[in-house]
Amino acid sequence: MALSTMIRGTLLLTAATFLSKLLGIIYVIPFNALLGEDGGALFSYAYVPYNILISISTIGIPLGVSKFVSKYNGIGDYQTSQRVFRTGMSIMAVTGMVAFLVMYFGADLIAQWSVGNSEKGFSAESVAYVIKLVSFANLIIPAMSIVRGFFQGNQSMGPTAVSQVVEQIVRIVFLLLSVYLALHVFHQNVVVAVGYATFAAFIGALASCAVLYVYWTSRKSHLNRIIAEQKVKPASMTDKSIIKELLSYAGPFVVTGIATSLYQFIDQFTMKRALIAIGQSGDVADSLFGIVNFYGQKIITIPMTLSIGLSLAAVPAITRAFFSDNRKLYLHQINQSIQIVLFLILPASIGIALLGNEAYTAFYGPDAVINLGAGTLMMWYAPVALLFALFTTTSSILQGINEQRFSVISLTAGLLAKIFFNIPLIHAFGAKGAIFGTALAVGIATISNFVRIKYALRFPMRQLVKRTILILIFTAIMSVLVIAVKFVLGFVLSYEDGKIAATIIILVCAFVGGSVYLLLAYKSTLLERVLGNRIGFLDRLLKRKKG
Known part of the structure; x- marks a missing residue:
């Protein structure tokens, strides 16, 4: 790939990441106007453990897949690249499910640790409710991140960039709209409104998956063709050795x-x-x-x-x-x-x-x-x-x-x-x-x-x-x-x-x-x-x- 193309791809991904972070900062202004400091506290009670678990469940493997795919594509071994992708997807499906189960069924315990039995403020039941709603995003995001890593390994930054921005926009729109409707149309309380706000992570992830699916279907025929035309003998790696090397990338990158x-x-x-x-x-x-x-x-x-x-x-x-x-x-x-x-x-x-x-x-x-x-x-x-x-x-x-x-x-x-x-x-x-x-x-x-x-x-x-x-x-x-x-x-x-x-x-x-x-x-x-x-x-x- 030409250097200029690589630079353009890197700049595109950097710009998309910056825009996503900027949107993630700006949306809190209307969020605060709707829910105030209490709403922000309840949202944080759910989102902090979610961020930790989502990071641990991905454990740097998307980065490892990206490096692996880039490495084997460079020597023309596209079959091994596909094997690495499928192995990474299997790992992410398992870790995502584990993260969901830990967070959903551990919500009551996390909530109790967080707020205790204070008579004023949010109850443990309210905190557990919002934690359970945000936990569903764990089912999608780890596997989705592997697809992004695969595209990046193929030096294609567009799918990651576009899906990041779309995910953030859809999440924020759903979050603000659902909070407004819950409070001012259906006259629900703050706990229900914040629950919808945390569930927006799942909705945003679905939107990102839709974008990545469109990219995947449009490029699937090309990927199948280069695999069929491959002249290099595939690397003799077991699934165990692939998993071991992927995990070797993982821990420090989470820090x-x-x-x-x-x-x-x-x-x-x-x-x-x-x-x-x-x-x-x-x-x-x-x-x-x-x-x-x-x-x-x-x-x-x-x-x-x-x-x-x-x-x-x-x-x-x-x-x-x-x-x-x-x-x-x-x-x-x-x-x-x-x-x-x-x-x-x-x-x-x-x-x-x-x-x-x-x-x-x-x-x-x-x-x-x-x-x-x-x-x-x-x-x-x-x-x-x-x-x-x-x-x-x-x-x-x-x-x-x-x-x-x-x-x-x-x-x-x-x-x-x-x-x-x-x-x-x-x-x-x-x-x-x-x-x-x-x-x-x-x-x-x-x-x-x-x-x-x-x-x-x-x-x-x-x-x-x-x-x-x-x-x-x-x-x-x-x-x-x-x-x-x-x-x-x-x-x-x-x-x-x-x-x-x-x-x-x-x-x-x-x-x-x-x-x-x-x-x-x-x-x-x-x-x-x-x-x-x-x-x-x-x-x-x-x-x-x-x-």
């Missing part, structure tokens, strides 16, 4: 995908009980859980989405350079990946922290900010986005240098810290304690990854430290300007005036702070050194000479 969900899962079992223990009512505890684990988490995801995509785009190149023993190249690429995350997410997360009240209000309105302190929680939660992004990036780098098993060790260390310290921190600091627990856990995991990278590669830190200091200085200057602009705007606008006022404050502060940050980065040449290229349009705009 980065479920890290956030695992931290949320610990909050799900501890946060409400700990808040009630320090005097909060069950209703308030549910609302605070929804703010931290659902609505707030969506906001801090915004700066992470693009920057992680840009940094991880270098990981395949890091892998190639590492295994070709090109030390200078892979050290440069690792440095650049980490610097991109720092350069983009550090100022963005600090900006969100400084505008915590405005950010939450712009998305969801001022009520939770005024009554529950949601803005203060956002102020503390926003910087954690940088830790999550650095953990994801460093874990992927470890995979690229064949140290992926250490990601499991670092994640385990972080999880143990979260388990041991979460309740004491909540007792000491209230809802903020759950955020501090997550920051501590992700920080430990991230630092562990850094240390492993440094000692495994004898990684030189001088350039990274120098540029990090420069980023910190520019971020501090930006922060002073944002505070000043916010103070001046405060004479005429306040987040308490509603979503429009909060949005105006954010846009003005972001424009002033962002412009100054980028200008400083450009004038100092930090911008082009981090991104790796001259910024042509800025050169023309500011008339900087080349050279």
Whole structure:
């Protein structure tokens, strides 16, 4: 396949993934308007265990199928590619069924662990109801992911890209429409409405399957023809050896995908009980859980989405350079990946922290900010986005240098810290304690990854430290300007005036702070050194000479 075609396919898949994530962030605005903080909490009680189980049930095998298919297609052995696909499909059918059974029949136990027997707030029966409804998606998504992996192994990114976007659109449309009808037409309660919202995962998966089926039928004749015309002798592999090699890809690749969900899962079992223990009512505890684990988490995801995509785009190149023993190249690429995350997410997360009240209000309105302190929680939660992004990036780098098993060790260390310290921190600091627990856990995991990278590669830190200091200085200057602009705007606008006022404050502060940050980065040449290229349009705009 031509390089340009591969690049186009990669860009298409990246764009589709970004669009899917963006839609997954935007839909929470009308969702919050319909169901409020309580609805978000109930939705999170079901979706967190679902995300964990769906990740475990796929266990990286779609990626393994993609690599296998690409490998054997490259030598013309299309029959073995088909065998790998069928074997992977069989595994996914079993793991999907197991995940469904565990979640459906374990729903009552998970619900009891999550909310206990508190008299106020959601009952265990309500939580179990929504968990059971979301569990049906496990029957479809694992097998569906194998089909996507097969197409990607054939260097065909279109089916995955289109099916991802269609799945997300159908899920969101069904979710919002069913919630609205349940509440305002059929006059059902919040529990029923959230149940429909979680069942939307199953409906979206069906839509994705329909798209993939259309692609499959249109290409089936071509696949059958190249198999019939195959001249290479098929590889002599048993089903057992195929399964063994597929599973060898699996474990470490799950780590980065479920890290956030695992931290949320610990909050799900501890946060409400700990808040009630320090005097909060069950209703308030549910609302605070929804703010931290659902609505707030969506906001801090915004700066992470693009920057992680840009940094991880270098990981395949890091892998190639590492295994070709090109030390200078892979050290440069690792440095650049980490610097991109720092350069983009550090100022963005600090900006969100400084505008915590405005950010939450712009998305969801001022009520939770005024009554529950949601803005203060956002102020503390926003910087954690940088830790999550650095953990994801460093874990992927470890995979690229064949140290992926250490990601499991670092994640385990972080999880143990979260388990041991979460309740004491909540007792000491209230809802903020759950955020501090997550920051501590992700920080430990991230630092562990850094240390492993440094000692495994004898990684030189001088350039990274120098540029990090420069980023910190520019971020501090930006922060002073944002505070000043916010103070001046405060004479005429306040987040308490509603979503429009909060949005105006954010846009003005972001424009002033962002412009100054980028200008400083450009004038100092930090911008082009981090991104790796001259910024042509800025050169023309500011008339900087080349050279």
